[in-house]
Amino acid sequence: MSIEKEEFGSRWGLVLATLGMAVGTGNIWRFPRIVASNGGGSFLIAWVVFLLIWSIPLMIVEFAFGKRARLGTVGAFSRLAGRGHAWMGGWVALCATAIMFYYSVVAGWCLRYLGASLTGELARQDSAALWQSFTDSWQPAFTHLLAMLFGVGVVWFGVRGIERVAKVLIPTLFVLVIILAIRAVTLPGAERGLEFLFSPQWHRLGDVRIWLEALTQNAWDTGAGWGLILTYAIYMGVREDVSLNAFLIGFGNNSVSLLAGITVLCTVFAINPAAQGQIVGAGNEGLTFIWMPQLFEHMAGGAVFMAIFFLALSFAALTSLISMLELASRVLMDVGLKRREALLWVGGAGLAFGLPSALSIDFLHNQDWVWGVGLMLSGLFFALAARRFGVERLRREVVNGPGSDLYVGRWWVGLISVLVPVEAITLMVWWLWQGRGGWNPLSASGTGTVLLQWGIALIVLLLWNLRRLEREVET
Amino acid sequence: MNPVTWLMLVGVCGFVWGGFVYFLIRGMRSEAAKSSRESEGKSDPLSGGHTEL
Numbered sequence A: 001m002s003i004e005k006e007e008f009g010s011r012w013g014l015v016l017a018t019l020g021m022a023v024g025t026g027n028i029w030r031f032p033r034i035v036a037s038n039g040g041g042s043f044l045i046a047w048v049v050f051l052l053i054w055s056i057p058l059m060i061v062e063f064a065f066g067k068r069a070r071l072g073t074v075g076a077f078s079r080l081a082g083r084g085h086a087w088m089g090g091w092v093a094l095c096a097t098a099i100m101f102y103y104s105v106v107a108g109w110c111l112r113y114l115g116a117s118l119t120g121e122l123a124r125q126d127s128a129a130l131w132q133s134f135t136d137s138w139q140p141a142f143t144h145l146l147a148m149l150f151g152v153g154v155v156w157f158g159v160r161g162i163e164r165v166a167k168v169l170i171p172t173l174f175v176l177v178i179i180l181a182i183r184a185v186t187l188p189g190a191e192r193g194l195e196f197l198f199s200p201q202w203h204r205l206g207d208v209r210i211w212l213e214a215l216t217q218n219a220w221d222t223g224a225g226w227g228l229i230l231t232y233a234i235y236m237g238v239r240e241d242v243s244l245n246a247f248l249i250g251f252g253n254n255s256v257s258l259l260a261g262i263t264v265l266c267t268v269f270a271i272n273p274a275a276q277g278q279i280v281g282a283g284n285e286g287l288t289f290i291w292m293p294q295l296f297e298h299m300a301g302g303a304v305f306m307a308i309f310f311l312a313l314s315f316a317a318l319t320s321l322i323s324m325l326e327l328a329s330r331v332l333m334d335v336g337l338k339r340r341e342a343l344l345w346v347g348g349a350g351l352a353f354g355l356p357s358a359l360s361i362d363f364l365h366n367q368d369w370v371w372g373v374g375l376m377l378s379g380l381f382f383a384l385a386a387r388r389f390g391v392e393r394l395r396r397e398v399v400n401g402p403g404s405d406l407y408v409g410r411w412w413v414g415l416i417s418v419l420v421p422v423e424a425i426t427l428m429v430w431w432l433w434q435g436r437g438g439w440n441p442l443s444a445s446g447t448g449t450v451l452l453q454w455g456i457a458l459i460v461l462l463l464w465n466l467r468r469l470e471r472e473v474e475t
Numbered sequence B: 001m002n003p004v005t006w007l008m009l010v011g012v013c014g015f016v017w018g019g020f021v022y023f024l025i026r027g028m029r030s031e032a033a034k035s036s037r038e039s040e041g042k043s044d045p046l047s048g049g050h051t052e053l
Helices: A011-022 A025-036 A041-069 A073-081 A083-119 A127-135 A139-155 A158-185 A190-198 A202-206 A208-222 A228-233 A243-271 A273-280 A283-297 A302-334 A339-359 A361-389 A391-399 A411-434 A447-474 B003-039
Strands: none
Touching: A011 A158, A011 A228, A011 A243, A011 A302, A011 B003, A025 A041, A025 A083, A025 A190, A025 A208, A025 A243, A025 A273, A025 A283, A025 A302, A041 A073, A041 A190, A041 A202, A041 A208, A041 A228, A041 A243, A041 A361, A041 A391, A041 A411, A041 B003, A073 A083, A073 A228, A073 A302, A073 A361, A083 A127, A083 A139, A083 A283, A083 A302, A083 A339, A083 A361, A083 A447, A127 A139, A127 A283, A139 A158, A139 A302, A139 A339, A158 A190, A158 A243, A158 A302, A190 A243, A190 B003, A208 A243, A208 A361, A208 A411, A228 A302, A243 A273, A243 A283, A243 B003, A273 A283, A283 A302, A302 A339, A339 A361, A361 A391, A361 A411, A361 A447, A391 A411, A411 A447
């Protein structure tokens, strides 16, 4: 082990870096679409509930694990839950790293569209044709390289590098989304968007799908259970708070989602209300890269706001990418690699394994589907590992330990011990029961491909863990 | 917009944004208290200022 001691310079460095991790493209392009297609106000109620009973409790676990173990996901699970549970930490790292491979491609798309909005290319061309020609070309591979170089360049300088970048990008991102939201709500006809977003359809609260979508959205956009918060928490001070930071980041992240929802839906309803069904049904890329440019074109000062939109999206994507690179690098650093050596391996792997997603959008969708759903399992593993360590002990010794600003009561023990596992298992059973896309393992978006890829990963991780235990017994 | 929609708008935005601002202010106050204690040279056994949640 040759890890030099690194630490965030201040609480705000940690908070901004973690907010940068949490606020990603999921807040800006997924939340508005999901809220619009799941009953608006009814969905928002369920979404707020799961912020409190899924995201924040798991964020507290992640902060506590990182602060206590001072190791990446594999080492932390091994140290806190027992050596036989290292494979769970391996799963968490694998999921986040597999997401990083294609997330860099998505960050590259955002950079490409930022460039196109700044040069006026987006205003001159039909956005659907531009998207088609862009994704059919080699350009996504080049923008993937640019995004990866940016991420590696930041993580190269350690947590202080991450902190410096977060201190600039995150406050700027907040200002940008506030500007966009103000512009959107002041458009003529924007109140129809607000009405659509906030009108509750009470009967839909009895629909299990709304609750499951709300849980999934919370898991996706807060980053709870991804292992990324754990990774940043390694570098928090000994007397740094856990619980207040978790609440601050959970509420901060969802504040950005709400602003993005208001921006997108008010813009849609003000500019083209007749097409709202088509727009929200267009998928993440369709909404962001085809419809949003078309809507901005019809807005006074639209070119400026389009550039602001893609700048915000790029910042959100890049700060999340940085945290994923740090997570994977940290796992390698724990086994003895130096930071820059580990980072070069991770960056190289990211570049290589991201290429199929850069060149085939179907491959990217497949990976998004497989590892996105895998995050539910990651959240479950965190709760199970906390149970193994002792949730009450974790609360007493770490969460309410030195430096704590908010005393967390026993309610948290109940949530982590019982409710979070029940939520995760319910969601997993629901996915399986639905059998979306069929059971054929070769189908790109079915349940079969998820089970096949998970199965391979889990078998490899379990065998590795078994071999590791055997080697320890031998020595 | 009907009154129920207004209520939802104020309730959801108030809760989420209000919560963010509340925890941000708590964090800032806590940091200010820690720095002032440090500048006075006092030890910081548990940082103080616990709020039960």
